[in-house]
Amino acid sequence: MTNNINLKEVERKIFASYFHDGMWDLYGGLVLFGFGLTMLTDLDYLIIAFVAVAMVPLLIRKRIVIPRLGIVKFSPERQYKTKKSKLAAMITLTFTSLLGMVFFILFSTNTVPQWLEIWMHDYFLIFFGGMISILITAAAFLVSVKRFYAYAALVFIAFVIASILRPQDMEGIPIAVAGSLVLLLGTVILIRFLRNNPLSKEEIT
Amino acid sequence: MARDKDISTRNQMLGIDKLIHEPSRFNIMALLYVVQSADFLFLQRQTGLTWGNLSSHLSKLEKASYIAVEKEFIGKKPHTMLHLTSDGRNAFEDYRKSMKQVLKDSPKTE
Numbered sequence: 085m086t087n088n089i090n091l092k093e094v095e096r097k098i099f100a101s102y103f104h105d106g107m108w109d110l111y112g113g114l115v116l117f118g119f120g121l122t123m124l125t126d127l128d129y130l131i132i133a134f135v136a137v138a139m140v141p142l143l144i145r146k147r148i149v150i151p152r153l154g155i156v157k158f159s160p161e162r163q164y165k166t167k168k169s170k171l172a173a174m175i176t177l178t179f180t181s182l183l184g185m186v187f188f189i190l191f192s193t194n195t196v197p198q199w200l201e202i203w204m205h206d207y208f209l210i211f212f213g214g215m216i217s218i219l220i221t222a223a224a225f226l227v228s229v230k231r232f233y234a235y236a237a238l239v240f241i242a243f244v245i246a247s248i249l250r251p252q253d254m255e256g257i258p259i260a261v262a263g264s265l266v267l268l269l270g271t272v273i274l275i276r277f278l279r280n281n282p283l284s285k286e287e288i289t
Numbered sequence: 290m291a292r293d294k295d296i297s298t299r300n301q302m303l304g305i306d307k308l309i310h311e312p313s314r315f316n317i318m319a320l321l322y323v324v325q326s327a328d329f330l331f332l333q334r335q336t337g338l339t340w341g342n343l344s345s346h347l348s349k350l351e352k353a354s355y356i357a358v359e360k361e362f363i364g365k366k367p368h369t370m371l372h373l374t375s376d377g378r379n380a381f382e383d384y385r386k387s388m389k390q391v392l393k394d395s396p397k398t399e
Contacts, residue, residue, distance in 0.1 A: 095323035098335065154331025155368065156324050163325075284330055 099162065100228040105149050105277045107141040109270025112220075112235065113263050114138035116242075120260025123246075152281035169226045176219065209255060213243020231269070238262050305391070308353055309384045313338055314346050318373070318381045321356060326372035347371065355380055 118134020158166070187204075190196045196204075204211075217240040224232030242262035246255035309318055316336045321327060333343050350356045355377030359370050373381065 091319065091323055094319060098320070098324065101335075151330075153334055154328045155363070155370070156327040156331045157370070159323065159325055281334065284333070 095159070095162065096228050098156065099158065102149065102153065102156075103227050103229045104273065105145065106270040106273030106275075107145040107148065109231075109235075109266055109273055110141040111138045113265075113267030113270050114141075115263070116239065117260050117263025117267055120256040120258070120263050123256030123259060124254075125256075148278075151283055152277070172222075176222075180215065207247070209243050209247040209250065213240050213246070216240075216243070235266055238265065305387050306380055306384045308349065308355070309381060311346075313342070314350060315384075317343075317346055317350065318355065318377065318384075321371065321373045322378065322381050326359070326370040328368060328370055332371065350377070353377075353380075 114134055115138045118131050118138070121134070122128060122131040157163075187196075190200075217236040220232055220236035220239060224230070224236060239262060242258040245258040249255050249257065309315055313336060317332060320332060320335050329343065329347075332338075332347075333340065336343065338346070347356065351358065353376075354374055356371050357374045359372065361368055361370055
């Protein structure tokens with residue numbers, strides 16, 4: 085039994101090791117920072133620019149990680165689990181997007197019930213922060229990366245503070261600060277990853 | 290020489306596979322046991338062995354038919370992947386069982 089658990093732990097650690105490069109942190113940090121900055125400046129295109137820039141670490145991630153960590157094909161059980169996780173993430177994203185579209189249509193056509201309008205005005209940031217936190221927590225659970233749990237908590241706290249600071253028109257500050265923290269940590273993790281895993285000098289075929 | 294023979298006989302009695310018993314090779318076998326296949330660099334990073342050392346251990350495991358090498362293409366580049374054979378998988382499972390039994394049967398010291 086102990087041996088089984090240890091081997092599962094070995095597999096879990098191998099899987100998690102492919103997320104210790106800081107690239108996802110950079111992506112999340114940039115999006116969060118961009119979101120905060122957009123709220124502060126009211127320049128809507130900023131968030132689009134930040135999301136576009138944030139895609140860069142994800143696009144080059146394979147080129148950075150694979151030559152340094154090597155290639156591994158996980159067991160069929162893990163592959164099945166990963167497929168299931170991706171499907172769950174897709175369903176969640178589709179559902180969230182649909183919900184967003186419904187709200188957008190309701191607001192743009194001025195058909196929002198008054199109670200919902202009041203509720204959205206008072207608690208929207210907390211609700212939104214909560215949703216993002218749940219998504220990050222689910223990601224942390226699926227990829228077994230503990231720091232993602234801390235990010236989920238950080239995001240939720242940032243959005244709660246943002247909600248409190250909203251009357252003073254400073255709601256972007258805590259979100260931008262949280263984004264900067266994640267960005268900073270991601271940079272540190274990436275530097276550490278590159279230092280600890282230099283490119284192999286031997287020709288690998 | 291006689292001592293080595295004694296150890297070998299004792300290992301045989303305990304049912305311990307000497308080839309897997311070596312820590313580095315045990316590490317390689319354990320890693321390949323939990324995944325479907327992996328390349329040389331992956332094993333090097335995970336085990337912390339040098340290039341030459343890992344090559345030598347892999348050769349021994351391949352000679353015993355515990356691991357198999359498969360060539361595949363990633364994009365246009367040829368790539369070597371390693372995986373446990375069914376013999377290797379069985380040998381590793383037997384080794385684990387034997388070790389568990391040895392530890393279970395060991396007399397307790399006060």
